Amino acid sequence: MKVYIQITLIYALIVLIGGVIGFIKAQSIASLSMSLFFAGLLSISAWLMLSNRLIGYYLALACIGFLGFFFLYRFAETVKFMPAGFMSLVSMFAAMAFAHYRKKLGAPSGH
Helix, strand or coil: CCHHHHHHHHHHHHHHHHHHHHHHHHHHHHHHHHHHHHHHHHHHHHHHHHHCCHHHHHHHHHHHHHHHHHHHHHHHHHHHHHHHHHHHHHHHHHHHHHHHHHHHCCCCCCC
16 A cells, blocks of 8 residues: 555544544534544545545645645644644644655656
């Protein structure tokens, strides 16, 4: 299995766990529903990448990028590390890992 598929699935799991924790701690249905939505999209993108479809790679990057900017915005508003700062860092590392392994392993370049 390609590394960026594993990164996507691990990121999806972190998003899902965060949504469940948000629901348990704050009774936030929005947190739970959005985590289910994005974990689902990320799982679909992993399946598409496993099927060698380029759209899966870009869908995963779009989800990671969107969530990264969303949580960075939240962190700037609240200045609380959990969950916004943590998810900003996880998103940044996931995006950097995608870029690193794209070059190293010859992942899709879009051409």
